[in-house]
Amino acid sequence: MKRRPWALGAVVAVVFLFLYAPIAWLAIASFNSSRSLSRISGFSLQWYEELADDSRVFGSLRLSLQLALSSAVIATVIGTLAAFGLRRAFPGRGLWTVLLSLPLVVPEVVMGVAMLGFFVKLAGVPLGFGALLFAHVAFSLSFVVVVVRSRVSGMDARMEEAAADLGASPFVVFRTVTLPLVAPAVVAGAAFAFLLSFDDVVISSYLTGVGSTTLPVFVYAQASKRGISPEIVALSTLMVTATALLLIIGVVVASWRARRAGSTAKLAG
Amino acid sequence: MLRRWLKANGLLAPTGIWLGIFLVAPLVVVVEFSFATRDTGVARAVLPWTTQAYLTALDPAFLPIFGRTLAYAVATTAACLLLGFPLAWFIARHGGRYRTALLAAVLIPFWSSYLARIYAWKALLDGEGLVNTVLGWVGLDRDGGFLLTHGAVVLGLTYGFLPFMVLPLYVACERFDFRLVEASYDLGHGRVSTFFRVVLPGVLTGVLAGSLLVLVPAAGDFVTPKLLGGVEQSTFGSVIDDQFRGGNNWPLGSAMAVLLLVLVVVVLVLRGRRGEDVL
Numbered sequence: 091m092k093r094r095p096w097a098l099g100a101v102v103a104v105v106f107l108f109l110y111a112p113i114a115w116l117a118i119a120s121f122n123s124s125r126s127l128s129r130i131s132g133f134s135l136q137w138y139e140e141l142a143d144d145s146r147v148f149g150s151l152r153l154s155l156q157l158a159l160s161s162a163v164i165a166t167v168i169g170t171l172a173a174f175g176l177r178r179a180f181p182g183r184g185l186w187t188v189l190l191s192l193p194l195v196v197p198e199v200v201m202g203v204a205m206l207g208f209f210v211k212l213a214g215v216p217l218g219f220g221a222l223l224f225a226h227v228a229f230s231l232s233f234v235v236v237v238v239r240s241r242v243s244g245m246d247a248r249m250e251e252a253a254a255d256l257g258a259s260p261f262v263v264f265r266t267v268t269l270p271l272v273a274p275a276v277v278a279g280a281a282f283a284f285l286l287s288f289d290d291v292v293i294s295s296y297l298t299g300v301g302s303t304t305l306p307v308f309v310y311a312q313a314s315k316r317g318i319s320p321e322i323v324a325l326s327t328l329m330v331t332a333t334a335l336l337l338i339i340g341v342v343v344a345s346w347r348a349r350r351a352g353s354t355a356k357l358a359g
Numbered sequence: 360m361l362r363r364w365l366k367a368n369g370l371l372a373p374t375g376i377w378l379g380i381f382l383v384a385p386l387v388v389v390v391e392f393s394f395a396t397r398d399t400g401v402a403r404a405v406l407p408w409t410t411q412a413y414l415t416a417l418d419p420a421f422l423p424i425f426g427r428t429l430a431y432a433v434a435t436t437a438a439c440l441l442l443g444f445p446l447a448w449f450i451a452r453h454g455g456r457y458r459t460a461l462l463a464a465v466l467i468p469f470w471s472s473y474l475a476r477i478y479a480w481k482a483l484l485d486g487e488g489l490v491n492t493v494l495g496w497v498g499l500d501r502d503g504g505f506l507l508t509h510g511a512v513v514l515g516l517t518y519g520f521l522p523f524m525v526l527p528l529y530v531a532c533e534r535f536d537f538r539l540v541e542a543s544y545d546l547g548h549g550r551v552s553t554f555f556r557v558v559l560p561g562v563l564t565g566v567l568a569g570s571l572l573v574l575v576p577a578a579g580d581f582v583t584p585k586l587l588g589g590v591e592q593s594t595f596g597s598v599i600d601d602q603f604r605g606g607n608n609w610p611l612g613s614a615m616a617v618l619l620l621v622l623v624v625v626v627l628v629l630r631g632r633r634g635e636d637v638l
Contacts, residue, residue, distance in 0.1 A: 109521070127478060188627075197576055289472060
């Protein structure tokens with residue numbers, strides 16, 4: 091007997107309301123005719139128009155996208171390798187786990203000031219894109235490892251053994267068996283790394299140089315002077331809408347493919 | 360055996376080198392700075408070695424800030440557990456084929472700018488904001504709204520860190536054998552006793568991993584408390600930030616950062632090996 095979880099469902103609905111209330115409010119406020127975020131006085135598209143004309147916002151947006159893409163690619167490649175390295179037990183694995191958990195648990199402000207001190211005083215790395223890239227890979231790497239590792243450790247090694255027994259070379263086994271099995275986790279890890287980099291304020295704020303301001307740092311600097319600008323509210327609304335659309339398309343396509351695969355299997359069977 | 364060890368370390372080497380240079384070395388530098396002498400010029404921190412920074416950091420004047428920071432972090436972790444557990448449990452147990460979609464729905468709000476979300480809360484919570492207006496209809500409104508209160512800070516932190524609680528909890532719930540709940544009912548246990556004796560031990564690894572991922576970063580956050588709580592509710596993180604940002608006192612800021620690191624180590628040691636497979 092499975093009871094209908096009404097009470098639980100109600101709690102979950104409240105949590106979703108909590109999660110979406112600020113987002114919904116941002117979307118509403120982006121069409122506000124006044125600068126205020128808290129009081130809606132009328133409908134207008136002026137903030138979207140101003141956003142379209144604001145080259146500083148787009149400059150920092152482009153830098154943030156470049157940074158997030160490059161750091162996500164690096165973190166995903168070396169993080170996936172690390173996840174495979176942790177697959178089987180070996181002496182010293184515990185130590186690796188400790189090292190890898192550091193970026194997850196060290197507070198951002200501590201990482202930020204540490205990297206600032208290190209880059210400026212010891213390494214002689216100039217602040218800017220390079221320093222940002224080193225730092226972003228360092229703090230997002232572990233998230234990739236965690237996500238990919240959860241998939242790798244749940245993988246059935248017999249599939250790869252079977253392929254090898256049937257004469258596939260290690261490279262062919264990896265490409266045709268291992269990689270398809272872990273691909274969803276690698277994609278999820280990459281998305282995670284991208285998001286962490288793209289939205290980071292604290293660490294980036296210590297490491298930006300002249301002319302290399304990321305979007306969150308730009309927004310923070312601007313907002314601490316005169317409150318958040320409605321253009322940024324409009325931009326955030328556009329970004330959430332785009333992501334939500336992409337995710338919905340992804341889910342629909344995945345379920346469509348699953349259904350098609352299911353019906354093909356039924357025909358074949 | 361040796362081959363396996365070499366292979367594993369070979370695969371881990373790039374990660375190890377990157378983290379060694381860009382994370383561990385900077386943390387070591389912070390420890391070094393914390394024993395240095397303050398320099399108001401460009402050098403920031405110079406010889407001779409001294410423990411002055413620690414004496415200043417442990418000054419009773421900072422004690423209320425440290426206490427407040429810890430209280431925020433603990434309250435945030437508790438709130439994330441209270442909201443995150445029902446959510447993770449519901450998705451894992453009742454989500455069916457919508458599981459992935461529901462998980463994605465939890466994460467979508469976090470694809471917007473973190474600052475924009477915090478400012479949205481700021482707008483919702485202030486005197487003429489939506490929350491106060493709606494509460495006004497039932498006579499529960501508060502003069503000046505809810506900004507600049509402890510509640511606002513904990514709410515903002517909870518909002519920001521909730522996914523870090525939900526994801527490990529979900530992993531743990533998904534592995535949990537739900538038939539154990541039915542078995543417990545059949546054996547005569549009530550709901551409360553089933554929760555504490557069957558469910559909680561079953562998902563404990565997720566609870567610990569999630570709590571760790573929320574507690575420590577929440578203790579270090581300073582942007583949320585600053586924006587929703589104002590200067591009055593400043594936290595340890597913002598004191599550290601001040602020491603570096605203004606170029607004020609790098610050794611003092613470093614000593615405080617080291618104290619936060621000590622907190623991290625204490626929490627890691629307390630956790631021990633439990634929940635390692637989830638994190």
